[in-house]
Amino acid sequence: MWLVPKDTTGRTARHPIPDSLKQGLIRWYTGKGSEADHRASVSLVVTARENHKWIACDCRPANDPPALLSPAYLSFQETYYLRRLTSRPQHKRNCPFYMPQAPQRLRETTKDALYEVNPPKGLFLAHQKAPEKLAQKPLDTDPDDRSRGVAIPRLARLLWQLVEAAQTNVIRALPPSGRAEHSISAEMARLRKASHDFQIAPGIALSDHIYTTAIDFEKKRTHARLRAAAETWPEDYAPQAFLLLEANEISSSEIVTGLGTIEIRNRIQHTGIIRAEVQPPFLVLAVVGEHSKREGYRALRAYAQPVLSGNEFIPTDREDDRSLLRTLQATQSMLHSGGIKLAIKKLVFDIQTKQGSVRPDFMLAFHDTETGAEGYAAVQVLRSHDPNYLQLRQLEYERLIAAWPTISLALEHFDANLIAEEIASILEQRKGGGDA
Numbered sequence: 001m002w003l004v005p006k007d008t009t010g011r012t013a014r015h016p017i018p019d020s021l022k023q024g025l026i027r028w029y030t031g032k033g034s035e036a037d038h039r040a041s042v043s044l045v046v047t048a049r050e051n052h053k054w055i056a057c058d059c060r061p062a063n064d065p066p067a068l069l070s071p072a073y074l075s076f077q078e079t080y081y082l083r084r085l086t087s088r089p090q091h092k093r094n095c096p097f098y099m100p101q102a103p104q105r106l107r108e109t110t111k112d113a114l115y116e117v118n119p120p121k122g123l124f125l126a127h128q129k130a131p132e133k134l135a136q137k138p139l140d141t142d143p144d145d146r147s148r149g150v151a152i153p154r155l156a157r158l159l160w161q162l163v164e165a166a167q168t169n170v171i172r173a174l175p176p177s178g179r180a181e182h183s184i185s186a187e188m189a190r191l192r193k194a195s196h197d198f199q200i201a202p203g204i205a206l207s208d209h210i211y212t213t214a215i216d217f218e219k220k221r222t223h224a225r226l227r228a229a230a231e232t233w234p235e236d237y238a239p240q241a242f243l244l245l246e247a248n249e250i251s252s253s254e255i256v257t258g259l260g261t262i263e264i265r266n267r268i269q270h271t272g273i274i275r276a277e278v279q280p281p282f283l284v285l286a287v288v289g290e291h292s293k294r295e296g297y298r299a300l301r302a303y304a305q306p307v308l309s310g311n312e313f314i315p316t317d318r319e320d321d322r323s324l325l326r327t328l329q330a331t332q333s334m335l336h337s338g339g340i341k342l343a344i345k346k347l348v349f350d351i352q353t354k355q356g357s358v359r360p361d362f363m364l365a366f367h368d369t370e371t372g373a374e375g376y377a378a379v380q381v382l383r384s385h386d387p388n389y390l391q392l393r394q395l396e397y398e399r400l401i402a403a404w405p406t407i408s409l410a411l412e413h414f415d416a417n418l419i420a421e422e423i424a425s426i427l428e429q430r431k432g433g434g435d436a
């Protein structure tokens with residue numbers, strides 16, 4: 001098998017695919033693959049797609065034009081797969097690619113890889129010393145099975161970990177009177193406070209090398225402080241600092257903030273599913289380090305996370321997440337006038353339950369100030385009517401409902417009144433049935 005330029009007959013500019021990878025690809029295509037086959041295959045398909053390649057099969061005689069496979073992405077299932085190009089020469093009948101690709105299996109083991117997105121392990125670290133970089137796979141990305149092989153940048157995991165620790169992914173219950181106050185400085189203060197609990201190298205707190213405005217970087221204060229710290233930095237670790245910025249615009253390699261623009265050495269990363277779909281603002285985490293002695297300290301890489309607004313740093317993966325959160329805030333106001341407090345959380349990592357790992361779209365916590373009843377509910381939003389998609393979400397629903405009361409709604413039925421009624425009814429049951 002070969003990678004070949006797309007839109008060609010597949011007879012020229014061939015790049016051979018190693019046999020071991022081909023065997024893994026066949027197992028994956030026919031629905032028999034292991035997790036490792038799945039990862040290797042998705043990585044091949046993603047690489048082919050990004051480099052405008054097709055895959056030419058070797059089942060036909062050497063002098064014939066080959067049968068071709070095109071790497072494809074099914075957006076509503078967040079799945080990569082191989083599409084046969086049926087207007088081209090056919091695969092031999094006994095070729096594993098003669099038939100369409102088998103549907104990808106639901107992975108129902110206890111250590112479930114279907115939804116799982118875990119926090120990164122170890123240090124808050126996004127830049128390694130050069131020799132290590134050569135010896136092992138770079139830290140840039142980890143496979144993300146939530147989106148079936150879309151790689152999650154390491155910086156994304158680190159940012160989410162910080163967000164989770166700072167709880168900026170929570171819309172807190174409204175104060176007893178008046179409106180909720182939001183400000184960028186309050187959000188940044190929460191994140192800064194959380195940064196004391198992370199280490200970027202043994203003995204070095206993230207809080208010592210994190211900056212929340214572009215000015216510190218532009219004035220080279222970031223650099224000076226890092227240079228001074230580098231003298232005593234633990235030997236096996238690369239000195240690094242982090243910029244945590246609210247951006248009203250990003251280009252492929254520039255972060256535009258209200259207080260200046262920062263150029264990133266590499267292309268700014270996003271999660272695959274949201275590319276080009278979600279509008280600003282963003283919360284951006286960038287790592288500053290030394291790529292080479294000659295270049296000195298530079299902002300090397302960055303991850304841009306869309307957030308609800310410039311002063312509410314709740315991660316939003318899709319454009320409709322913002323309107324869903326606004327709807328939940330409307331629910332919050334409605335319940336508030338009836339004496340029910342509601343807090344809303346957007347999850348950034350999975351929750352482990354007895355049924356396996358799950359990640360509802362939102363978790364709600366509520367408390368009736370009059371009766372004292374309180375409870376939780378998971379919220380699941382169904383964004384497509386595709387049968388395969390609904391089957392996956394049904395599996396998720398069964399896990400959710402085993403753990404919490406669960407409100408499952410199609411996107412078009414997501415309504416503040418409806419959710420308020422559901423919550424009131426859960427509280428009513430709590431009151432009647434005692435504590436649960």
Ligand SMILES: [Zn+2]
Nearest residue numbers: 057059091095
């Ligand atoms: Zn073939």
